[in-house]
Amino acid sequence: MGRATKGCGCAVALVALVIGAAVYFGKDFAINWWKTKPPPPSGGELQVHVLDVGPINGDSILIISPAGKAVLVDAGDAGKGKVILDALKRYNVQQLDYFIATHPHPDHLGAADEVMKATKVLNVIDNGLAPPGWEPTAAPTQPAKVLSNKKPVAKKPDKKPSIIRFYEEYKEAVSQGGAHYEKAEPGKKFDLGGGALLTILAPSQPFFTKEQMKTGGNEPNANSVVARLDYGDFSMLLPGDAEQQTEHRMLTKDLNLQTDILKVSHHSSKYATATDFLERVKPAVAIVSCGEWNRYGHPAQVVLDRLKAAGVKLYRTDLQGEITITTRGKENDYRIATAKEAKRDVWEGRLPQKDDSTRAGFIAYGDFGPPPKNVNRQPRDREDQRTCPANFQRANTLRNWQLWRNV
Numbered sequence: 001m002g003r004a005t006k007g008c009g010c011a012v013a014l015v016a017l018v019i020g021a022a023v024y025f026g027k028d029f030a031i032n033w034w035k036t037k038p039p040p041p042s043g044g045e046l047q048v049h050v051l052d053v054g055p056i057n058g059d060s061i062l063i064i065s066p067a068g069k070a071v072l073v074d075a076g077d078a079g080k081g082k083v084i085l086d087a088l089k090r091y092n093v094q095q096l097d098y099f100i101a102t103h104p105h106p107d108h109l110g111a112a113d114e115v116m117k118a119t120k121v122l123n124v125i126d127n128g129l130a131p132p133g134w135e136p137t138a139a140p141t142q143p144a145k146v147l148s149n150k151k152p153v154a155k156k157p158d159k160k161p162s163i164i165r166f167y168e169e170y171k172e173a174v175s176q177g178g179a180h181y182e183k184a185e186p187g188k189k190f191d192l193g194g195g196a197l198l199t200i201l202a203p204s205q206p207f208f209t210k211e212q213m214k215t216g217g218n219e220p221n222a223n224s225v226v227a228r229l230d231y232g233d234f235s236m237l238l239p240g241d242a243e244q245q246t247e248h249r250m251l252t253k254d255l256n257l258q259t260d261i262l263k264v265s266h267h268s269s270k271y272a273t274a275t276d277f278l279e280r281v282k283p284a285v286a287i288v289s290c291g292e293w294n295r296y297g298h299p300a301q302v303v304l305d306r307l308k309a310a311g312v313k314l315y316r317t318d319l320q321g322e323i324t325i326t327t328r329g330k331e332n333d334y335r336i337a338t339a340k341e342a343k344r345d346v347w348e349g350r351l352p353q354k355d356d357s358t359r360a361g362f363i364a365y366g367d368f369g370p371p372p373k374n375v376n377r378q379p380r381d382r383e384d385q386r387t388c389p390a391n392f393q394r395a396n397t398l399r400n401w402q403l404w405r406n407v
């Protein structure tokens with residue numbers, strides 16, 4: 001009995017030693033494994049709604065995790081708050097767990113304040129960069145005592161150009177809403193519950209500067225927050241308006257870029273979605289978020305040709321409205337539904353209204369203004385597009401839109 005007890009004690013000690021050594025030497029491996037490995041899918045449904053925030057241009061993507069957590073990536077242009085709020089109501093989203101601002105351009109943040117004033121947002125994530133030309137106001141903004149949908153009565157006239165004012169309004173809405181603010185940094189992961197995980201891939205530092213931009217490039221776009229969404233075997237890449245320079249920088253890093261679905265960068269501008277990047281991402285599906293009245297030449301034919309050569313299935317918000325992806329996280333198990341059927345070939349790009357192949361020729365945000373209100377029909381083909389600029393220019397003059405580049 002005594003010998004048996006003694007033997008048993010030695011065995012226990014040996015097992016404890018082995019476990020201790022495994023924990024000591026294996027902890028880094030285990031931590032790294034947990035850091036890189038998405039949690040197992042719960043089997044519940046993950047939804048991704050690429051909202052139709054046209055007709056000018058813009059991005060707004062609503063993610064609802066199997067656990068019911070909601071993420072909004074970008075918020076479209078000013079005046080698009082209703083589209084987003086309607087979607088939140090439609091999908092029974094009571095609050096946004098995360099709002100991710102990919103970059104400070106008005107077609108991504110224009111309606112952020114409209115959304116934040118009407119919906120509780122718990123966390124706001126952006127790249128920490130202000131748009132070029134923006135300076136913080138000298139006097140701190142008075143916080144609103146009560147959030148309401150009504151416009152502030154005694155708001156002092158803001159002399160900042162409208163192209164910068166959207167950012168001011170975004171910052172105000174973040175501080176007034178009381179959301180936790182976090183800077184997007186590569187490697188950060190956000191657990192959306194039920195097995196869904198959002199990982200930040202870019203921007204990495206040092207940030208791209210204006211001087212580093214190649215012809216046609218734009219540094220706020222190049223420094224876009226890039227994120228990937230994982231849920232079991234399902235994955236989606238959300239690159240904001242990242243440029244080819246961003247893509248090539250990501251290719252040099254040890255990043256998992258391969259995804260089932262690619263939200264095509266920069267509304268399928270010719271300045272993004274390089275062939276070598278596509279070869280690494282290997283998407284089965286590409287989704288272009290752009291407006292049917294955009295005058296930037298989005299989607300660019302050259303990019304659509306690259307996507308076609310890569311063998312992807314293509315969806316476009318300008319032709320099909322809101323695009324919804326649902327999945328339970330099993331391999332190749334995702335469904336895609338569109339709000340309407342495309343009335344023209346999705347593989348046919350749009351022509352820009354201005355040659356932007358040199359810096360002097362940049363297409364400026366607001367160059368063409370909004371679509372005229374007295375025009376009910378939508379452009380059906382390129383001929384229609386060619387007939388519109390006069391109206392756009394008139395609207396532009398009336399509204400005194402400020403110049404901006406390459407939104």
Ligand SMILES: [Zn+2]
Nearest residue numbers: 058107241407
């Ligand atoms: Zn954009």
